[in-house]
Amino acid sequence: ISGNVNANALIIGNKNEALPGTTTIGGEDNKIMDKSENALIMGGKGNRMNAVSNSIILGGRGTAAASANNLAIIGASETRVPVEGTGAPKENILVAGGNGNTVK
Numbered sequence: 001i002s003g004n005v006n007a008n009a010l011i012i013g014n015k016n017e018a019l020p021g022t023t024t025i026g027g028e029d030n031k032i033m034d035k036s037e038n039a040l041i042m043g044g045k046g047n048r049m050n051a052v053s054n055s056i057i058l059g060g061r062g063t064a065a066a067s068a069n070n071l072a073i074i075g076a077s078e079t080r081v082p083v084e085g086t087g088a089p090k091e092n093i094l095v096a097g098g099n100g101n102t103v104k
Helices: none
Strands: 003-005 010-014 023-028 031-033 037-042 048-058 064-074 090-096
Touching (some): 031 037
Parallel strands (some): 010 023, 023 037, 031 048, 037 048, 048 064, 064 090
Antiparallel strands (some): 003 010
């Protein structure tokens, strides 16, 4: 097992990263970054969250979410939840399965 535990985050897996108040478990090279809170990435490879709250990515590969809240991406790969203009963050999104999904 490669990982670490601190007062506010659980990180297990090769090259995984998480902020306080977030968790990455399993998989490889999964990262929860910049202003994310109450977020979880479980399994998969190369998944990213950036400024994402109260959200989860389960499995998949290469999924990236930014400026989203209440997001669930389950078993999808290369899915994107992009930042758009200056409007409010994306909210209440569910993506289950597929490849190359984009939420605009």
